[in-house]
Amino acid sequence: MYQKILVPLDNSDDSRSVVKALSGLVGEGGEAILLHVISPERTRETGGFKVLGTQIEEEARDRAMVHLNRLSSEFTSSFSSTNKKYSNHLSHGKCLVLKFVSL
Numbered sequence: 001m002y003q004k005i006l007v008p009l010d011n012s013d014d015s016r017s018v019v020k021a022l023s024g025l026v027g028e029g030g031e032a033i034l035l036h037v038i039s040p041e042r043t044r045e046t047g048g049f050k051v052l053g054t055q056i057e058e059e060a061r062d063r064a065m066v067h068l069n070r071l072s073s074e075f076t077s078s079f080s081s082t083n084k085k086y087s088n089h090l091s092h093g094k095c096l097v098l099k100f101v102s103l
Helices: 013-025 053-079 097-101
Strands: 002-008 026-038 044-046 049-051 085-092
Touching (some): 026 053
Parallel strands (some): 002 026
16 A cells, blocks of 8 residues: 555546545555656647647646546545545656655
8 A cells, every 4th residue: 555646647437446446555545646747849730720828728627627526525425434545746847756755
């Protein structure tokens, strides 16, 4: 059993399966850190229209928050009767995993 687990997530349905796996991996008093990193986007041109990179990032951030909130509710029910906890983190940029190494 582990005391701290960093769980990188994407918006796939497969990432939902981590809930069952984590409940057996996180030790008593341990923590699961859910991390979704949004990549920086560039402005794109589609069919003569420009889509700003910031607009694409905002849409990605919204999708990621919906996904994290869904997983949070599953973790709440899975960890509710234990001394285990979890935290959600939504970050923007590359190589942000290093930020969580010292946690």
